Amino acid sequence: MRDFNFHRPASVAEAVGLLRKHSGGKFLAGGQSLLPVLKLDMADPSDLISLSGIAELRGIRVEGNTLIIGAGMRHAEVAQSPEVQRTIPGLARLADHIGDAQVRNRGTLGGSLAHADPAADYPAAIVALNGTVQTDRRTIAADDFFTGLFETALRPDEVITAVRFPVPTRCAYAKFGSHASKYALVGVMVAKTADGVRVAVTGAGPYAFRAAALETALGQSFSVAAIEALGENLGVRADDLNNTAEASGAYRKHLIAVLAKRAVAACL
């Protein structure tokens, strides 16, 4: 890790201002993704602008049928939040299975989405729940947010302030974690909403994606049998999925079906 200047702004506006001034800088939230990158000398920011002291990024509230979580909320806070547990228990459970206790006590929702790790858990939730990312200047629909491997629609000086999750009828997340890293080799979030069924898959591709074939099948019959009936026809090709020493594309494809079934079973 190289030397850097450290800033602790009190507001989002101040943070954005600092980043514009120090264009070689980076926002720092829980540091659970950024610090490993720095330690491996894979990035060399001149300045770190901490978002941890910004009150605007905190808080969890329910507005009508929408759950709004501040970008600065830590995974453990989301997992333990009575609001989250009451409105979208599947999301609380997801947060409770991110990494380990240390990671959950530091890492934040905003950091996870901005980092856009292909194996992160939250991306499955925001895509399946059709959430929206609120930034300091606009809102971005979940389907438009992830643009590539570790890439998002965010501008370098743009701060995620909150995420809005429409409350579904039912949802559940099933994860198959890497033994080594705890990240998802595959994670599947199934959400039953008034507008239909949405199924998002994380870990298997460059970023979380929706599984159309599963959505159609589950839309017709929200059941484990509906997924079983699809057999191999999940609408994804093993060759297109991530292929690593720990899990091949073929295994990941198989896991998508297994986890989708488990998520559906958990919803029923």
Add this chain to the structure above:
Amino acid sequence: MSTTTTPTPKGPLGQPLVRREDRRFITGQGRYTDDIVLPGMTHAAIVRSPHAHARILSIDTTAARQAPGVIAIFTGQDVAADKVGGLPCGWLVKNKDGSNMVEPPHPILVADRARHVGDQVALVVAETRAQARAALSLIAVEYEPLPAVASLAAARAAGAAQVWDQAPGNVCYDWHLGDPTATEQALKAAHQIVEIDVYHNRLIPNAIEPRSAIGQYESGTDSYTLYTSSQNPHLIRLLLGAFVLGLPEHRLRVVAPDVGGGFGSKIFHYAEEALVVWAARKVGRPIKWTAERSESFMSDAHGRDVHMRARLGVDKDGRFLGLHVQSQANLGAYLSTFASSVPTYLSATLMAGCYTTPAIYVEVKSIFTHTVPVDAYRGAGRPEAAYLLERLVDKAANALGMDRLEIRRKNFITQFPYKTPVALEYDSGDYHATLDMALAAVDYAGFPARREASQARGKLRGIGFSTYVEACGIAPSAVAGALGARAGLYESATVRMHPTGSVTVFTGTHSHGQGHETTFAQLVAEQLGVPVDSVEVVHGDTARIPFGMGTYGSRSLAVGGSAIVKATDKIIAKGKKIAAHLLEAAEADIEFKNGAFTVVGTNRQKTIGEVAFTAYVPHNYPIDKVEPGLEESAFYDPKNFTFPAGCHAIEVEIDPETGVVTLENVVAADDVGTIINPLIVDGQMHGGLAQGIGQALFEEAQYDESGQLLTGSYLNYGMPRAADFPFFKVGNHVTACTHNPLGAKGVGEVGAIGVPPAVINAVLDALAPLGVRDISMPATPEKIWRAIQDAKAKAQH
């Protein structure tokens, strides 16, 4: 399962005392090498090769020399110009034809060619650690990448790239042990031949404390000090002084302070240790180097990486007649300190296991590859033997339609001493007893019901066993020497009684997680009849301790403890002379018991404290016959290896949908000889079992074809975690070692040695109904899932 079968003792021996060293470790007061700060200390970082194999065309250090804080930069040219020696190999293995193995050079900085990712190319010394690291990227090394061989198969293929010109076919040696003719005859006569092909996955040791070294040169005395995270400071001093830098012992002190785990990987003499000492003189200031975790992955010696094929001949009743083993061992790019001995003398010699197989022949080819050197890692060679045999024995039982426990019992060695056909003589053991103990602890009788319950939930349950034996208590020097060891393997101790009766023990062994400060204090307290609290144990500093060989091969108690017993015996013998004088009795009439010298048949006595005081204040003293003072040293050279053995039983449940294995039962019933501290023995078992299960289910160092390490961090190297395990059931059945004064055998490695085959046998037992016959380590979910798919596909045809 109770921890020991012997009743709780009255004296300090056998008490489950809490480790006294834990207070400083868990309150952050341990003093590890990286905690040491010397006046004027500088910091080093190392340029490491990003290529598995490359010619070094040029190194431009101009920009780095200008960087803030940079004091000096050294390359292989500087090392060569100073005629610094290479790192020596400590064990000479001979080829079948009697010629010597190939011993390539092992420079502390490479000058012309890098031979593995992580090979050390240049050393930067700077004012701070951050400055040293920042300068690394300013050093421009021009490499010409060359073809590399990263696996045994690649290194042996026709036309493979050569790691060393002097090792054609990349063969370091082609060695053998046993009787080929008798073995071939036995196999010919066999009712059936059972074959197996196994790969012992490559492992990365991952001690919690990364390696660290500080070199210091004092011009006033023209002497050097090395602080290093090592398991054997005297051995490092010998290798560094005599072979690398050409320094006599009195000008080089080596200190191995608190060390946070080694598992073998800190036995070896590493380039960084030599570099900081050599460069400290050049820069005139102390130099510290501490590995980054990613450096540990690519520069600590790895373990295992052996491929074995074997044929076992059995008669129709299941008796083993003959065994032929052919193995190929990956040594990496250089010969690490004890690399050559691991697949040979530490592995092939165990191929009898605990069975009476009369004819055995083992052939071992060791191979160079463009990977990190491979050397001893917890168990070192013996896990490979145990894994091969215990898998093979299960296979033999299957082939004959016999019960796998019955076939074991039928072939168990029961008469001791027992001379194996592969050079060892087992002194004691009771293999039936530990097997019985394990069966009871795992509730084998209840297994069918548990299997049915799993089945009802759609899960597959299996149980697996391993009845292993290992050889430790390393080692009788003459035997080791005859086999090629370039060092003696005795151990030393000095026991110093102080004037007021407290005791300091100086041991040549080294504790880096084993709890010697507690165990040895208990031992001395028992011997001398003093309170445990009044015994202090000192280790790890060549300036304080007698010449000793350090700790590995589960040798500390059996060999180091025996040296302590010898030294305390001398204290008692001298004390008798002093007591006889004080009590005005004949020396022959004095007996020593419970800390007091007594005139036999009377109540006249002197405590050992009184005797010690008299020895240091010799006013009324037999000064013509006895020297003042009460301090004795002893060296103990073991008469034989020791042979811990036992039975490990593992029960697993497998989710057939995903291939995930859940450990339901982990049982270890071992015979590790006399137990000094059962709590520490249990702790050693727990750690060993965790590492052994790690090998079986999670861990594997993987290289891609070009020699890049794919598992270079915890993101992809599967370290076992506490949450992976159920509570372990460990217990002991003691048969004493017959040839050392303690009856001790050794416990440091048995967990890692015995358990991997039990895990895989359990996995295969669970999968047997589906027709799965083989699975390699680590048995990851995807591998198991694939095995199930393949078996299903086969069943449909």
